[in-house]
Amino acid sequence: MAQEEPNFSRTRRKKRRNRSNRILNLLIGIVVLLIIVVATSIILQGGEDQADEDAVADQTVTEDNANTEEQAPTGNVTDEHDEDGNDLQLENDPEIGNEENRQPEEDNTHSPGTVTIVPSEDKVIKETVIDTSWQPIGTTQTGEHISSYDGKSVDWEEKKKALAYATGLPYDSMIFWKIKNGGGPQQSVGIVSSRDNEKKYRVYLEWVDEKGWKPVKMDVLTTLDFDY
Known part of the structure; x- marks a missing residue:
């Protein structure tokens, strides 16, 4: 069998190297693309999770404010009670005074x-x-x-x-x-x-x-x- 020419052998090796480089570059490109896709997905998912957390937090604050408004008194408290729940007259009640100066209680049934x-x-x-x-x-x-x-x-x-x-x-x-x-x-x-x-x-x-x-x-x- 005749031996190959040196120039022909170098050409074949160069072609093989170029093909290997193209395959390697293609694989690298695919890996980079996958990295970008995964990173984008993670970033988008993180943004959605944060938006959900913010929405939940806003809803909680709104409910707390609503509960606070419902529990807040709607006026000045003017009556007091003792431990048994009986009404107590306040010290500044205008009806409290010298017994001698009190007027008779009006009967609401009278005109x-x-x-x-x-x-x-x-x-x-x-x-x-x-x-x-x-x-x-x-x-x-x-x-x-x-x-x-x-x-x-x-x-x-x-x-x-x-x-x-x-x-x-x-x-x-x-x-x-x-x-x-x-x-x-x-x-x-x-x-x-x-x-x-x-x-x-x-x-x-x-x-x-x-x-x-x-x-x-x-x-x-x-x-x-x-x-x-």
Whole structure:
């Protein structure tokens, strides 16, 4: 067998080398492409995961805010309770005050009533007032009622409270000129004035069982200089 020419052998080796280089470059290109694809996929997946986490976080914050708004008080709390759940009056409650200055509780079943004012021709009386909204002043007395004119009795004190209630004069600063029988065992009449005598009244009272003394008529006086 004849030997190959040296130039021919070099040419074959060069062609083989070039083909190997092309295959190697192709493989390298495929690997780089795969790396790019995988890296892109990881980056996109990471972005989606972050977006999902942000959405969940936003939803959680929104729900927390909604719960906070639902639980927040909608006004000033004005009542308090003791350990047993009973209502307690606040110290600044306007209804709390001197027992003597309290007005009788209004019965919601009653109408507001009407006030009738009748001018008088009597020189002692300016006018007579009848207010149908007047209520019994209340009482702590029990059992059969006996009208008392003892200045230290409970009944006497309740008469004075009824007089203050009808006239609107402050109990602690009004003058009680006379409290006497008003014509029956359960009737009384009282003459009172302001401390400066500018306001003068004669009030007629009637006793209501278990409810106390109730004003029924009041004379606005022009003078205290008369026989009473």
